[in-house]
Amino acid sequence: MSTPVHATANSPFFATTSRPGRDCPHLRKVLDEVTAGGFLGVQLRVRDERGEWVAGAGAGGLDGSAGPVTDGHFRIGSTTKSFVATVVLLLVAEGRIGLDAPAADHLPEFGLDRRITVRMLLRHTSGIFNHTGELYEDGTIVLGVPWQGKEWVEKRFATYRPEDLVRLSLSKPARFAPGTGWSYANTNYVLARLVIERVTGRTFAEELSRLVLRPLGLTGTLAPGDSPEIPAPHNHGYYRYEDAGQERIVDVTRQNPSWVGAGGDMISTTGDLATYFSALMGGRLLPAGLLAEMRTPEATVGYGLGVFAQETGSGTVFHHNGATMGSAALMYASADGRTVLTAGLTWVDDADLTIAPAFRAAQQRFVEAVFSGRLAG
Numbered sequence: 001m002s003t004p005v006h007a008t009a010n011s012p013f014f015a016t017t018s019r020p021g022r023d024c025p026h027l028r029k030v031l032d033e034v035t036a037g038g039f040l041g042v043q044l045r046v047r048d049e050r051g052e053w054v055a056g057a058g059a060g061g062l063d064g065s066a067g068p069v070t071d072g073h074f075r076i077g078s079t080t081k082s083f084v085a086t087v088v089l090l091l092v093a094e095g096r097i098g099l100d101a102p103a104a105d106h107l108p109e110f111g112l113d114r115r116i117t118v119r120m121l122l123r124h125t126s127g128i129f130n131h132t133g134e135l136y137e138d139g140t141i142v143l144g145v146p147w148q149g150k151e152w153v154e155k156r157f158a159t160y161r162p163e164d165l166v167r168l169s170l171s172k173p174a175r176f177a178p179g180t181g182w183s184y185a186n187t188n189y190v191l192a193r194l195v196i197e198r199v200t201g202r203t204f205a206e207e208l209s210r211l212v213l214r215p216l217g218l219t220g221t222l223a224p225g226d227s228p229e230i231p232a233p234h235n236h237g238y239y240r241y242e243d244a245g246q247e248r249i250v251d252v253t254r255q256n257p258s259w260v261g262a263g264g265d266m267i268s269t270t271g272d273l274a275t276y277f278s279a280l281m282g283g284r285l286l287p288a289g290l291l292a293e294m295r296t297p298e299a300t301v302g303y304g305l306g307v308f309a310q311e312t313g314s315g316t317v318f319h320h321n322g323a324t325m326g327s328a329a330l331m332y333a334s335a336d337g338r339t340v341l342t343a344g345l346t347w348v349d350d351a352d353l354t355i356a357p358a359f360r361a362a363q364q365r366f367v368e369a370v371f372s373g374r375l376a377g
Contacts, residue, residue, distance in 0.1 A: 024053045030369045031057045034345075038358035041068045041235035041346045045270035046370055047278065048339040054270070061236040062249070062348070072233040073220060073267050074344035075257065076329035077322025080223075080266040081189050083208060085122045085306020086280060088192055089290045090211045096199050099293070106195045110166055115178040118195060121188040122305040123298055129172035130185035131165040132260060144168060145259050148351040150241050152259075152325070153250055159226040160258045162190045182300035186263025193262035204262065216279055220269035226258040230267055237326020240350040249348060252326045264324050273331045273342040281318055282337025295335075312371045321363060325349050328359060332367060341370045 027046065034057075035042050041058040060066030091097045097106075099119045103126075104112040113127075120126040133144040145160060145168065146152045169187040176183070193204045200207050205223040213221055220231070230253060239252045257265035268276075279285050286294065294305040295318060302309045307318045319332040330343040343366065347355050 027053060027369050028055065030365050031055055034358075034362045034365060037361060038355055039345050039347045039362070040238070042343060042362075043068065043070050043072060043074070043235070043270055043345075044341075044343045044366075045071075045274050046339075046341050047274050048370075058346075059235075061251075062238060069233045069235050071269060071271060072235060072344070073231045073269055074234060074329065074346065075230065075237070075255075075264075075324050075327040076266050076268050076273070076331075076344075077260075077264040077324040077327065078186075079268070079273070079320050079322035079329040079331050080262060080264045081322070082280075082306045082320040082331070083212065083221075083223075083266060083276075084189050084192050084196070084204070084262050085294065086285060087196055087204070087207055087211055088118065088122060089286055089294060089305065091196065091199060091207075093287050093290055097195065103191060103195060106198045107191065110170060110191075112170075112191075113174070113178055117178075118192070119305065120178055121192045121195075123182075124184050124188055124303060125179055125182055125298065126185070126188055126191075127174040127176040127178050127181060127183065128185050128187050128191075129169045129175060130183070131169045131187045131190070132263070134172075134175070134183075142172065147259060147325075150243050153239060153241055153252075155259075156252060156255045156325075157228055158259070159256055160261070162194055162258075162261050165190050165261055166194070182298055182303065184303075186260055189262040212276065212285070216275055216285075218268075218272040218275060221266065221272045221276070222268075223266050224257060225265075226256050228254045228256045230254065235344070235346040237346040238348040239325055240348050252349070255325060257324065260324065264322055268329070270342040270344055273329065274340045277318075277331050277333045277342070278337040278340045280337070281333040281335060284337075310367070312367060314371050317367065317371050323359065330363060330366060332371070334371065339371065341366055 031044055043056045046053045056068035056070035058068045092099055100117050102114045103116050103118055104114050116126045131144045132147050134142045146155055196204050236253045238249050240249050297304045297309040307320050310317045316335050317332050322329050326349045328345045332341040
């Protein structure tokens with residue numbers, strides 16, 4: 001396993017910046033700890049009854065020539081799933097999709113098991129094999145599309161059609177009968193996005209704009225499809241891999257996200273994520289009944305329809321974090337949407353997922369700091 005490359009408080013390119021105004025010493029301390037623990041750059045936003053705090057820490061890139069971005073763009077990984085689920089539920093509200101209708105009614109060409117409903121796609125209870133690969137209980141790994149090592153690096157600009165991702169998944173045995181278990185599969189959301197497009201006759205990006213982005217005034221969020229570009233400003237993410245016995249590090253800020261598709265291809269900002277999730281949890285996007293359905297968790301890991309429910313000392317917090325190569329997003333909100341935490345993180349990624357323990361620790365530290373009632377400032 002490779003040693004993480006990261007900025008530390010003693011590094012010549014380490015920096016912490018924040019906007020003038022509100023000061024949060026306790027949160028600043030956590031931000032610096034998280035950056036020193038393995039992340040190259042972190043941008044953070046907290047909104048609550050006392051106002052807003054926006055800050056960045058670390059560096060914009062490995063060469064240290066730029067300080068951390070405080071309000072830039074980043075790839076949000078599986079946080080994408082919350083947006084997809086919200087669009088589906090808004091189409092349910094319009095009477096165009098039935099949550100408990102067979103997904104096969106909208107996508108007959110795949111020969112889907114007719115027991116698989118739209119709700120099961122959003123809740124990960126369909127049993128469909130994950131096109132990015134599966135780890136089974138006995139330790140067996142069954143690969144899907146390349147997402148590790150030199151192979152992924154060399155194919156990071158390749159385009160994968162969503163229909164091909166679905167067919168790859170359906171060529172593998174199902175994990176379980178529909179509705180009888182829970183297994184996180186990116187393919188569920190590839191299918192959900194295809195349902196959106198089939199029902200509306202428009203692209204997901206167009207429906208996302210119509211139903212979510214324009215109503216909320218979100219200008220920094222996009223579903224890029226197969227485009228590798230990311231708007232400026234942004235921090236840089238990297239990938240470490242072995243090639244002919246040599247360790248190499250490549251900038252993967254530009255990458256074609258179609259390999260994960262609707263499971264995690266979107267780009268956003270901390271400001272847009274905060275506005276979106278506050279509106280969603282505060283009941284300003286979905287009708288009350290559908291929001292309640294979205295937030296009702298299944299029993300395995302507390303997953304609802306595109307959001308997780310997590311109990312904290314101050315009550316239930318809802319979230320959907322996400323990670324992709326060299327970039328991740330955190331998105332948390334209180335049940336009323338009045339307290340929101342969003343963050344974008346960048347680092348040097350690798351096939352061993354070396355950053356994973358630091359990522360879990362960062363989530364815990366931020367949630368404790370913001371939702372425990374101990375936040376000063």
